Amino acid sequence: MIYRVRHTTTYAYAEPVDLATHMLHLTPRVLPYQEVIASRIVAEPEPSGLRQGEDHFGNRVTWLSVDTPHATFEVTTEADVSVSFPVPPPADQTPPWEEVAAAARAGGPGAWEAAEFCFDSMLAPSGAEVHAYAAPSFAPGRPILAALADLNARFGRDFTFRTGVTNISTPVVQVLNQRAGVCQDFTHVMIAGLRSHGIPARYVSGYIRTRPRPGQPRRRGADQSHAWVSAWMGPAHGWVDLDPTNDLIVSDEHVVLAWGRDFADISPVRGVILGGGPHGVSVGVDLEPLEAE
């Protein structure tokens, strides 16, 4: 599928900002299964300095600064992206999950990059509670993809998608206890549960199509930044992306912006401003197919 994505973030400040420094994760990654046909970032006011590069995880980053006083800051990313995630192997052909955990722990050829994602991170720390929640999906010897799909499906049954009950600093344990939250929360809980079993799991930020295919339900998390989980199935099968918010294995309705250990690694618009006073932010996201279906 080829999509056009348009993502606008607007900050409105009560007092002028004298100096702003931003780090943006707003350009979609180039992947074997995701071609970025065109992309551009437009910021207003005009940045006084702008550089682009890659971060440690291979994401595309834009660093910019604005040193003229401004009361609003607006940044828009526009990209045309062709995406088709690989079809995962049959679950019973994937290795037992314990083997995947052992391979990640050992590191070395074929596993060292995945190994990074089996350690705790700030927003997705493993612990007894998340381990206990995930454990029923991890019967001894169960093939990794079967375990992953089972856990992913349990989020749809156990959790309620509800905005306003969490923010980005809500601990995973609290999300787990209240069984409610938004896509970021489910993603963090699932990542923590996987890591507590030694399975490398990363946080993927991106978009899901705004209007569903005919006959399909409207997806949750559309109209805004979306997040889901990428989990490792061992050196032979690599990664599979799972969307616990929509109980999906990701195929061609998602566009990847960036991945990291958790949200803090890849916040789409991050920055430090001098001045500004109280501020408000609004975000608009649109992901539309560019071709007829």
Next chain:
Amino acid sequence: MTGGAPYLDEMVDGCGGIRPPWRSLLAALRSLPEGGLTDAANRLDRAFEEEGVTSLLPGPDSMGIWRCDPVPLLLSAGEFAALETALAQRARLLEAILGDLYGPQTLLADGALPPALAFANPGFLRPCRMPGLHHRRPLLHFYAADLVRSPDGAWRVLSDRTTGAAGIGYARENRRMLARVLPEAFRSGSVRQLRPFFEAWTDALQALAPDGTPAPRIALLTPGTASPLWFEHMYLSRELSCALVEGADLTVRGGAVFLKTLKGLSPVDVILRRTEGPSIDPVEFTGDGAHGVPGLMDALRAGAVRMVNDPGTAAAQAPALAAFLPALAPRLLGETLRMASVRTMWLGEEQAREQVLSDPANWLIRPATDGTAPATALAEMREDARRSLLARIVARPWAYAATAAVSPSTAPCAGSDGMTPKPVVLRMFLINEHGDRWRAMTGGLARVVEEADRLAGRLPRHGLSKDVWVLSEDTTDIVGPVAITIPPMPVRRTAGDLPSRVADHLYWLGRYVERLESAARLIRAALTRLTRGAPLPRELAEIRTLAACLADAGVIAREAANAPPGTAALPEALLRSVAESGPVGGLFTHIARLADAVRDRLTGDMYAHLTQTLRSARSDAQRVGRSLDALVHACVGTMRFSAGIAGIAAENLVRGGGFLFLDLGRRIERAQAISANLANLLDVPAPRIESGLRLGLELCDSAITYRTRYLTVLQAGPVLDLVMADPANPRALAFQLSAATRHLRDIAGQEDSLCEVASNIGLDAAMLVTRVIAAGAAQAEEAALLPEELRRIETRLGQLSDALTRRYFALLPAAQTLGLGDGERSAIPAAA
């Protein structure tokens, strides 16, 4: 610290004889008179206290004092050379490992290093990784290692220090103090100097600037006075000729890094980092937006500035790394490792785990990747605690390392009765001179291992240290480095280089010292009248006036000032004011904090004077208790302290930015106090004005001058002329304003609106006096009209102070972090 092996002593050889390097030192120490060593130890303690090596501030810092033992630790020339070569190799190896971790990560890709050492390492900072890292290498520019000599006689590395390498300032200070207190000892042999090392370091820092930078600007980045190492940072900034800056002093504009000075932005080429890596930039590292310099990490990546050590170098001080160095040295350097570490294993390896679990008594457990955390001796733990630690190790084995429990060698230390051997750890310091070339400081910091000291981890906050002497074979090599030609520097005499923050601190230091003096003077004036048995009606009126002045100055509460004279309310309020929690006690605390913050701008003598007199004045004030006599005494001491600061500032500070702001603060504060006091003193019906005039002379310390000029007749015109308009009287309002005008002009480099404001206030004050004199016989009546005018002058002085604060101290709006809280969650209400 356990282990059954016998201790090895630094001074004695295997056969009970004295090792050669120690012989002449022992002879020199023996020639001291009876008790000479103990005396030297006491004098060293005192010298450290006087020089204010410890902080002025109360609390744990002033308790945490490092003491220096008078007996140095000796290293022979050959031994030092071997240590230098081995540690230089280790530094090259750690640099190669860092270069790989922050670049291609081939060591992880082929399994030479386990993933946990990088990815579960709090020192591995992901924003530091980039392809094509060359412009930031070497990442490691200074390095320190903690060494112990094991019973087999070989030195081994216990810990690597790749980020802060603290202690170098203490080492330098130990040498300076010891040379002062025990010069005899230095005559015993040829001790290599430390200075050449610092000169080489200065050159190495200059050479880091991008090619062709004519006179590179170097800044030492410190967390500030709150850091326990503030003293060391200040010391290093002087020794290495760099500006001492905090994060808030720097700004990134257009991709380049600048220091905010009074004259605007001044470029910075090299930053010597003495802060934690993640605190440099709030945009890229999670943290509080108020710390760090937004955009600094990207400026570094872009090569606009060099920073040493690179922010991510703490990754190489992971204790578990020691287990991999013997295999990595041949691979990365093509050499075998010259000096072994104290035996260390990474518990992520199953065999290592089994070995430790089967024989726990002989191991110290350390976090695998956090070199600053203390070690835990399994043998000394309670049974339940040990079981719980072992369970944690089994659950997360990759997070732990084990180091063999060692018995460090002992060295002789001054005891109550001659010398006692005590175990020591030696910290050595190295810098990268160029490329692969490393140089060790010809000295070091030895510290005595105390009972509870786990050897590893951060430097303790206090303890006993020893100077380390590197002896030279013959005296010919005690020469400085080859002279390096430095291009002639432009002569600078401007005040503009002063960082705005420092100017701000100095200004307030001046104000608070003056405010303290003024408070002490008022309290004393009130006390002399209160303690005089049955006061006369005239004295009662004076007490009431003084109480109003004291309330205006914020020394006592308004209710206490309004209480009927003769009750205990006023004396009680005065006693309370000097207590630690009282307003005068609070001034002492402010002054101590500011003096620490500007310490790098004060001469050593000035700081020492300030420290000692402040301590003594403050302790007098705190000991006052309920005694009015003691309070009088404390006030006199306080006034003497303030006067001493003024004198020593006048004699020791160059008349540049620093002095100007210090004195400006003092002048404006004094001018405000004079106007406020006179407004109270003259606020009486004309017939009673004489007592106000008398008090005015007393508070302005001008009674004697008046008497020599006019004998004893008090008249409003002459009195007010002396305390308000006389430009030659340093206690007069006019004097303050003409000095302030002059300072403001010197700071700005020209006449500007601030000078005009100051000068107009002075002219208006003189005008008021002219009016009083012109009133002839009705002078008293005219003077009684002044209070309102004087209050207006006081307000204008406050506005002048605000205006100059805005102009020079550039109060920046608060920084805020975006995108980590409510940023992208439009549906979510903002986090509280």
